[in-house]
Amino acid sequence: MTKDEMDKVATFAASRGKLMSLAYRMLGSRAEAEDVVQDAWLKWHLADAGTVRTPAAWLTTITVRLAIDRLRHLRMERQSRATGWLPEPWLDGIAPSAEDEALRSSAMSYGLLLLLERLTPDERAAFVLHEAFDCDYADIARMIGKSVANCRQIVHRAKLRLQREGDGRRADRKPEPVVDPSAHAQVVERLRAAIEAQDRAQLLRLFTEDAVVLGDAEEVDAGAAIASARWVDQVSSSVHAAGAVTINGMSGVALLSANGAITGLVDVAGVSDGRIVWLCVVSSAGNLREVNATWGARAVMRLLKRIGRAEPVMC
Structure with missing residues (x-):
């Protein structure tokens, strides 16, 4: 060269x-x-x-x-x-x-x-x-x-x-005030804990009555309480665990299957008075391919194997 x-x-x-x-x-x-x-x-x-x-x-x-x-x-x-x-x-x-x-x-x-x-x-x-x-x-x-x-x-x-x-995006409602990162993180953590515990009642309480849920894997009904309740039922029955992640610089939630694969990423895009008004759920295989390649269970296992094969450091 x-x-x-x-x-x-x-x-x-x-x-x-x-x-x-x-x-x-x-x-x-x-x-x-x-x-x-x-x-x-x-x-x-x-x-x-x-x-x-x-x-x-x-x-x-x-x-x-x-x-x-x-x-x-x-x-x-x-x-x-x-x-x-x-x-x-x-x-x-x-x-x-x-x-x-x-x-x-x-x-x-x-x-x-x-x-x-x-x-x-x-x-x-x-x-x-x-x-x-x-x-x-x-x-x-x-x-x-x-x-x-x-x-x-x-x-x-x-x-x-x-x-x-x-x-x-909220049926002609006035724009919500900007939420500081710590308040946003608290709402996200309550969401993660409720998903982890499969606490349907607590999950529903986290949403406002006119909350909007957007997804990329299927058409999601943006019909306020209907949308959030439908998503809550789905996540309560299909998610094995929920982990905290950082999505585009903000707190988010990773939904995990029983084998450790990431099946969804949840971003709380709008919050009002400690409740969710706008939720984005990324669950299509295409959008999660890179995420699973880097952070999924198989990626972690590959990393552990490489660490296990590494020569010990002599002091």
């Missing part, structure tokens, strides 16, 4: 965490984000690095444009599905990767990631770049190929649309 090739590899490696985090927020899928970042690497590998004044900005621009193109195709595919679709959750690692660190530094809750699905690809790109990565409008304009004034208007319009969509 030549020095120029090694420099290219090093430059890309330094930006990869940010690119992965950006692509994930744009696409709502870790696998899709990895594909986009791989495509960005191929373009960088073929580019004449000598003509690129700011490699990090060049890579960010390429990634944004690839993600916008990919999102346009994905929106059509997701809208045509018979079942629901939810973003793929991102679980924090015990030993955070560069992607995990980049995700934390530009934190967006899972609930907000879900609302971003309502935006057009250009709106989503501009909003994510401005709100999560603190890019100014001149940089955003260069990346998405629009004027500065247009980008400012796009972000403003996206904020209004997200506010409208967020307010409307």
Whole structure:
């Protein structure tokens, strides 16, 4: 490998965490984000690095444009599905990767990631770049190929649309006040404990009367008490255990089968007065494939076997 090739590899490696985090927020899928970042690497590998004044900005621009193109195709595919679709959750690692660190530094809750699905690809790109990565409008304009004034208007319009969509998800109720992380974590822990104990009565008490439950594996009736009661009955009869996890930087719950496989990830996306108003349940095999590969029982067993084979350290 030549020095120029090694420099290219090093430059890309330094930006990869940010690119992965950006692509994930744009696409709502870790696998899709990895594909986009791989495509960005191929373009960088073929580019004449000598003509690129700011490699990090060049890579960010390429990634944004690839993600916008990919999102346009994905929106059509997701809208045509018979079942629901939810973003793929991102679980924090015990030993955070560069992607995990980049995700934390530009934190967006899972609930907000879900609302971003309502935006057009250009709106989503501009909003994510401005709100999560603190890019100014001149940089955003260069990346998405629009004027500065247009980008400012796009972000403003996206904020209004997200506010409208967020307010409307609860049957035109007023928006709930922002809940601090500790209060949110307490509600999540009560939910986890009730699931673990299979306490149906306590589970039902955790939901407001007009709570909304969204799922990705099947059509979930967003009919207030009916939806929450139906989900409570399902989780009470099928879940073997429930563990605490961190989903997109916030407390969540992992539903476990008897063999230790993760069968669902539960995100409490809305809370009011200590009760759940909006719940997201990710349980499709596709969205849980990466999670189980990293955190499921089989992954843990593989890790234990590697540890068991390791040579003892001599002091």
